[in-house]
Amino acid sequence: MRQQGISRTLLKQIKFNGGDIKVGGESVRVTYKMVTGQWLEVTLPPEVGSDSIVASPTPLEILYEDAHFLVVNKPAKVASVPSHLYPDDTMVNRVKGYLERTNAASQVTHIVTRLDRETSGAVIFAKHHFAHTVLDTQLKQHALRKTYLCVATGQFRQRHELIDQPIGRQPGSFIKRTVAKTGKTAQTEYWVVKQMAACSLLRVRLHTGRTHQIRVHLASIGHPLVGDFLYGQQSNPWIDRQALHCASVSFFNPFEQRQVTCYAPLPDDLANLIINESQLNA
Incomplete structure (x- = not known):
C-alpha cells in the first residue's frame, strides 16, 4: 500500500476511522500477506469538514x-x-x-x-x-x-x-x-x-x-x-x-x-x- 502512495497516517485513518482493506473481496488486516495475482481494494474513510472554515461565495478561476x-x-x-x-x-x-x-x-x-x-x-x-x-x-x-x-x-x-x-x-x-x-x-x-x-x-x-x-x-x-x-x-x-x-x-x-x-x-x-x-x- 505504501508503494501506491498510502502514507502511515492515512493507513491509520483507514484502519480506525471507517475505511476498509479487502483482498479478493474479503476484509483483511494490514498484516495480511498477499501473493502474486491477488487484487487489493482500499476504501478510504469518510472525511468530515471543519465547521471553523467559512465557505466563501467568491468564484474561482x-x-x-x-x-x-x-x-x-x-x-x-x-x-x-x-x-x-x-x-x-x-x-x-x-x-x-x-x-x-x-x-x-x-x-x-x-x-x-x-x-x-x-x-x-x-x-x-x-x-x-x-x-x-x-x-x-x-x-x-x-x-x-x-x-x-x-x-x-x-x-x-x-x-x-x-x-x-x-x-x-x-x-x-x-x-x-x-x-x-x-x-x-x-x-x-x-x-x-x-x-x-x-x-x-x-x-x-x-x-x-x-x-x-x-x-x-x-x-x-x-x-x-x-x-x-x-x-x-x-x-x-x-x-x-x-x-x-x-x-x-x-x-x-x-x-x-x-x-x-x-x-x-x-x-x-x-x-x-x-x-x-x-x-x-x-
Whole structure:
C-alpha cells in the first residue's frame, strides 16, 4: 500500500476511522500477506469538514479539475489559508464554497501548494486525503514542479544561475528570512528572459520550498523583486506588490497515469509593469 502512495497516517485513518482493506473481496488486516495475482481494494474513510472554515461565495478561476485534483489561479492580495487577519475569504474559503456549491463527494479542503498573499498564480488543491498524500510525496521527492515569472531590480550579468544557499529566520523577526549557514537547504534556479533599463524579467524554478525563497535568494545577490516591501523597496509606480507570479505547476496524476501541467495567465499589474519598464529601454 505504501508503494501506491498510502502514507502511515492515512493507513491509520483507514484502519480506525471507517475505511476498509479487502483482498479478493474479503476484509483483511494490514498484516495480511498477499501473493502474486491477488487484487487489493482500499476504501478510504469518510472525511468530515471543519465547521471553523467559512465557505466563501467568491468564484474561482479554475485552471484544471478532475475527480482528484483542483488547480486554481490565485489573485494577488488574497491569502492562501485562513488566519486571524484573513479569516473568511482566502483560497481555502473559496474552494470550500465551490465544493459545497458543486455538491462534491468530499467537502474537505486539502491545499497542496501555497503562495504568499501578495503572490499570484497557480495553487493546487487535492479533493481527498489520498490525493493529498500522493502530491505531498511528489513535493518531497521534488517531482512536483513549479515555475515562476518575476521582475527583479537591476540587470543580471549571468543569464542563468542556480542559487544554492541555505535559508533561515532572520534574528529578531518572526516573518523575515535570510541566507544563513544554520538555515535549511534551498535551491533556486533562474533564467533571464528579458533585460530592461532598471529591472529584469526572470523565469524561476524552485528545487526546494522554503518560505519567501525566491524573494530571499534574489535579494541576497543584490536583485530584490520589484515592489517587495520586505526585502527591497515598494516604490514602483506600476505595481504595489512584489512582482512574482506562479506561472505553471506540473505533477503526475497516478489515478489517470498521466502528467498534468497547468498554466496561470499573467495578471494585469505584472503585464503592465513589464510593458512600461520595457518602454523605458526605447
